[in-house]
Amino acid sequence: MSQIVRAFQPEVDQNTCIKCGNCQTYCPEGTVMLTEEGVVFDYRYCKGCGVCANECPVKAIKMRREE
Amino acid sequence: MSDLTLKEAALKPDLLASGHRLCAGCGETIIARMILKAARGPTIATSATGCLEVSTSIYPYTAWMVPWIHSAFENAAATASGIEAAWRAMRRKQKGPLSRYETLDIIAFAGDGGTYDIGLQALSGALERGHDFTYVLLDNEAYMNTGIQRSGGTPFAAETTTSPSGKAVPGKKEWKKPIDEIVIAHEIPYAASINPAYPMDVLRKSRKALEADGPAFLHALVPCSRGWRFPPEKTIEVSRLAVQTCIFPLYECRFLEGRPHYELSSPSLAIAKKPESKKPVEEYLRIQGRFNHLFRPEMRVDLISSIQEWVDNRWEMLKEKSGV
Numbered sequence: 001m002s003q004i005v006r007a008f009q010p011e012v013d014q015n016t017c018i019k020c021g022n023c024q025t026y027c028p029e030g031t032v033m034l035t036e037e038g039v040v041f042d043y044r045y046c047k048g049c050g051v052c053a054n055e056c057p058v059k060a061i062k063m064r065r066e067e
Numbered sequence: 068m069s070d071l072t073l074k075e076a077a078l079k080p081d082l083l084a085s086g087h088r089l090c091a092g093c094g095e096t097i098i099a100r101m102i103l104k105a106a107r108g109p110t111i112a113t114s115a116t117g118c119l120e121v122s123t124s125i126y127p128y129t130a131w132m133v134p135w136i137h138s139a140f141e142n143a144a145a146t147a148s149g150i151e152a153a154w155r156a157m158r159r160k161q162k163g164p165l166s167r168y169e170t171l172d173i174i175a176f177a178g179d180g181g182t183y184d185i186g187l188q189a190l191s192g193a194l195e196r197g198h199d200f201t202y203v204l205l206d207n208e209a210y211m212n213t214g215i216q217r218s219g220g221t222p223f224a225a226e227t228t229t230s231p232s233g234k235a236v237p238g239k240k241e242w243k244k245p246i247d248e249i250v251i252a253h254e255i256p257y258a259a260s261i262n263p264a265y266p267m268d269v270l271r272k273s274r275k276a277l278e279a280d281g282p283a284f285l286h287a288l289v290p291c292s293r294g295w296r297f298p299p300e301k302t303i304e305v306s307r308l309a310v311q312t313c314i315f316p317l318y319e320c321r322f323l324e325g326r327p328h329y330e331l332s333s334p335s336l337a338i339a340k341k342p343e344s345k346k347p348v349e350e351y352l353r354i355q356g357r358f359n360h361l362f363r364p365e366m367r368v369d370l371i372s373s374i375q376e377w378v379d380n381r382w383e384m385l386k387e388k389s390g391v
Contacts, residue, residue: 051298
């Protein structure tokens with residue numbers, strides 16, 4: 001039952017990511033998971049608000065336009 | 068008092084699932100998820116009518132991973148006191164489904180409409196009866212769910228659909244109701260203000276509120292990108308500015324030995340100790356579209372300075388009360 005409603009989707013650069021967990025804490029949806037391999041997004045429920053990209057201290061998350 | 072670290076909280080599963088219908092970038096779920104992570108074990112939640120209620124419980128779906136009740140707009144506190152009374156009765160008789168729980172975290176979530184205006188008498192009654200529950204006020208400063216109508220929590224000069232800004236009237240003409248003082252006047256064991264930009268502070272205060280023996284009150288500032296008119300990615304930025312400009316200072320108040328003890332929390336205490344780091348309120352107003360009429364077509368310096376004066380006054384009062 002999930003539809004894509006977002007205009008932008010977040011993408012993380014795992015090399016710049018410092019695994020601070022800010023994105024997971026501040027995500028309004030709870031769709032970001034900080035795992036051993038790095039940050040993983042649940043694109044089924046992400047609404048593309050961009051809070052994670054704005055709060056990232058090293059700007060490792062970019063918002064890419066949805067096609 | 069057991070402390071919960073951010074890492075432990077991150078490992079705990081979310082009790083509010085993804086896929087609810089709140090707007091992108093809504094602050095309500097950020098704070099609701101943090102508070103539910105601080106829960107100690109068995110938890111029952113109840114909501115007043117509002118954004119959080121309508122968007123997490125669209126029939127036949129629910130986003131709540133805990134038992135959750137909604138009955139009417141005005142009685143979130145009354146419902147919570149009913150749950151607490153039922154649990155106590157079951158404990159006493161040693162029968163019934165709740166009788167096996169030694170602790171039960173009862174959390175009532177209500178918006179500013181359901182607290183400042185409509186639910187005030189139910190809240191006041193529940194606080195006076197001294198039920199052991201935690202009341203969370205998700206203050207997005209207007210009736211956002213029905214289309215941005217003014218409430219008792221709307222700040223001075225904010226534009227809403229029922230307090231429009233024009234040539235004669237600059238938005239809302241009245242000041243924000245001091246709900247914290249009203250609640251603290253009930254002599255409850257714990258009251259605090261929380262803000263989604265400071266997650267450690269939220270976790271610590273929610274745990275304290277849940278552990279308090281008696282009613283506890285948490286006042287959460289929840290930025291609303293639709294109603295405050297700012298881009299959704301700035302939710303945390305706006306709430307952080309509210310603390311940095313001291314329009315929404317973070318503090319807690321405990322009732323000990325017959326009198327309230329105020330204490331500033333670390334983000335606000337740092338500003339109190341270093342007054343030059345306090346930002347002018349203009350920065351907070353400029354980022355939000357609901358205050359656009361203060362800057363365009365011409366700067367309303369008179370209104371901005373009266374807001375600054377109100378903020379400074381209340382900040383000085385709070386500093387005095389907390390002895391800083």
